[in-house]
Amino acid sequence: MTFLYHGLEARGxxxxxxxAARVPQLPFARWGHDPVDPAQVRWLAAWNAPAEFIAxxxxxxxxxxxxxxxxxxxxxxxxxQVRVVRMVEQxxxxxxxxxxxxxxxxxxxxxxxxxxxxxxxxxxxxxxxxAAETRVGVMGLGExxxxxLDMLKPLGFPLSGWxxxxxxxxxxxxxxxxxxFDAFLAQVDIAVCLLPLTPETRGxxxxxxxxxxxxxxxxxxxxxGGHLVADDLIAALDSGQLRAxxxxxxxxxxxxxxxPFYSHPAIFLTPHVAAETRHGSAGEVLADNVLRxxxxxxxxxxxxxxxxx
Ligand code: NAP
Ligand code: GLV
Numbered sequence: 001m002t003f004l005y006h007g008l009e010a011r012g013x014x015x016x017x018x019x020a021a022r023v024p025q026l027p028f029a030r031w032g033h034d035p036v037d038p039a040q041v042r043w044l045a046a047w048n049a050p051a052e053f054i055a056x057x058x059x060x061x062x063x064x065x066x067x068x069x070x071x072x073x074x075x076x077x078x079x080x081q082v083r084v085v086r087m088v089e090q091x092x093x094x095x096x097x098x099x100x101x102x103x104x105x106x107x108x109x110x111x112x113x114x115x116x117x118x119x120x121x122x123x124x125x126x127x128x129x130x131a132a133e134t135r136v137g138v139m140g141l142g143e144x145x146x147x148x149l150d151m152l153k154p155l156g157f158p159l160s161g162w163x164x165x166x167x168x169x170x171x172x173x174x175x176x177x178x179x180x181f182d183a184f185l186a187q188v189d190i191a192v193c194l195l196p197l198t199p200e201t202r203g204x205x206x207x208x209x210x211x212x213x214x215x216x217x218x219x220x221x222x223x224x225g226g227h228l229v230a231d232d233l234i235a236a237l238d239s240g241q242l243r244a245x246x247x248x249x250x251x252x253x254x255x256x257x258x259x260p261f262y263s264h265p266a267i268f269l270t271p272h273v274a275a276e277t278r279h280g281s282a283g284e285v286l287a288d289n290v291l292r293x294x295x296x297x298x299x300x301x302x303x304x305x306x307x308x309x
Contacts, residue, residue, distance in 0.1 A: 001026070001027070001040060001043075002026075002027045002036065002041050002042065003026050003028050003029070003042075003043045003290065004029050004041045004043070004044045004045070004057070005028065005044075005046075006031040006047075006053065007045070007047050008047075011279045011283075012030040013030075014279040014280060015045075015279070015282075015286065016030060017283075018280075018283035018284060018286075018287050019287060023287055023290050023291060023294075025294075027040075038056045038058070039059055040059070041057040041060060042059055042060065042062070043060075043290070043293070044062070044063050044064065045063075045065075046065070047065070047067060047072065048073060049073070050074060051078075054074065054077070054078065055077065060079075060082055061081075061082065061083065062085060063085070064286060064289070065084070065085065065087055066087060066277055068088070068089075068144065069086065069224060070084055070196070070303055070309070071196065075308075083299070083302060085299050085300075085301050086301040086303055087277055087285065087286075087301060088143055088300050089278065089285045090278075091275075091277065091281045091282060092143075092144070092275040092276070092277055092278070092282075093143055093275070094147070095275035095276055095278075096147060096148060096222060096275035097150065097151035099222055099274035099275060100138075100151065100192055100194070100220065101148070101152055101155065103192070103220040103246040103268070104134075104136050104152060104157065104190055104192065104220065105131075107218040107220065107244050107246060108131060108189075108190065110243075110244075112267070113266075116265040131157045132158065134157055135157065135159075135188050135189045135190070136152055136157040136158070136159055136160075136188065136189070136190045136192065137159075137160040137161065137184055137185075137190070137191050138160070138162070138192045139161075139184075139192065139204070139223075140161075140163060140193065140194035141162070141167045141169065141174070142163075142196075142309075144222075144275065146169065148192065148194060149169065149172055157190075159171060159172045160173040160174070160175065161173070162180060162181060163175075163176055164176065164177060164200075165177075173187075181212075185209060185212040186212060186214070188214070189214060189216075189217045189218065190219070191209075191217065191219050191220070192219075192220040193219070193227050195224075195227060197223065197224035197226045197227060200308075203228075205219060205221060205227050205232075205233065206229040207229070207235065210232065210236040210242055211236075211241065213241075215241055216241075216242075217242060217243065218242060218244045218246075219233070219244075219245045220245070220247075221245070221246075221247045222248040222249065222274040223249060225249040225250040225251035226251055227249075228247070228249075228250075228251075230250075230261070233245055234260055234264065237264065237266045237267070242266070243266065244266045244267070244268070246268040247269050247270070248270045248271075248272055249272055250269075253272055254271065255269075289301070
C-alpha cells in the first residue's frame, strides 16, 4: 500500500519528511521522484491531477486535495467509492482571513479610485466613510467564511453571511438558502464570495445578483473564477451599479494578456494568492488525517460527494 503525492516538488520534499517522522509504516512516494507500482496506490494527494493520471490507479481509495477546494480535481471521472478529502489547514484559513480584511478595507476606503487618480497625476478629493457605515456580507460560512468574519469583526463593519443551511454566529446577521439570498444581497455594500464551486454556485456573481445589491456596492471574489460572469461584472462596473471589485480567481488562470480585468480601473486583481497551502502545516494536517484513516476514524474535511463540497 502506497501514499502517492503529485504536485510541487518543494512541497513533496517537506511532506516526505513529515510522513517519515509521523507515519513511518506507510510508504510515501512522490510522483516523478520515486518508483511507483500503480496497483499499490491506495491514497493520493494532488492539486489538479488530470483524469487520465488518476485512472492508472485501480485501487485508489482516497483522494486528498492539496487545497481547500476540490472542484479543480476531475471528480466526475472518479469512481463513486473513492473518498474525497479537502484541506482544512490553518495557513489557508489565516491567509484567506487576511486577504478578505485587506480587500474589504481597500474597497471600503476606495483604494481603486484613489490609485487611478494618483496614476493620472490628479489630487482628487472624495468623501470617506468609517467601517461602521459599510456593510460586509460573506457568501459561504464554512472554514474560510467564518475566519474572514472573525478577522473583520474588530474592524467595525456591520456583518452578515449567507450559506446553504442556517447558521448562528455572534455579531453576524445570518441568511440561508435560495429564499434568503435576495434579502442578504439587499443589505450588503461589499459582498465577499467564499463559496465552493458547485453546479448551484457556478455563475452566482452575475447581473441578476449585482442588480439586487445596493447601487454603488462592491464585490470580492476569492472563491473560484467560475463563480463570476466576467461580462456581467464589467457591465455592472461600467454602469455604476457596482463601484469596484477585487478578484483573486478567474477563468482561465492565468488570465490571457489583454484581458479587460488587467486594465479596468475599478478592478483589483491578484493571481490566486489569497490563501496558499502552507507546506509545513498542511503536511501535518495530512499526516493527522492518514493516522485517522489507519485507525478507522472519521477524516477532517471529507467531502460529501453528492453535495459537491
Ligand atoms: P467549506 O468549509 O466547505 O464551506 C463552504 C460554505 O459554502 C458553507 O458555509 C456552505 O453552506 C456554503 N455553500 C455551499 N453551497 C452553497 C449554496 N448552494 N448556497 C449557499 N451556500 C452554499 O469551504 P471553505 O473551506 O470555507 O472554502 C470555500 C472555498 O474557498 C473553496 O471551495 C475554494 O473554492 C475557495 N478557496 C479559494 C482560495 C484562494 O486562494 N482564492 C483558497 C482556498 C479556498 P453550509 O454551511 O450550509 O454547508
Ligand atoms: C486554493 O484555491 C484552495 O482551494 O486551497
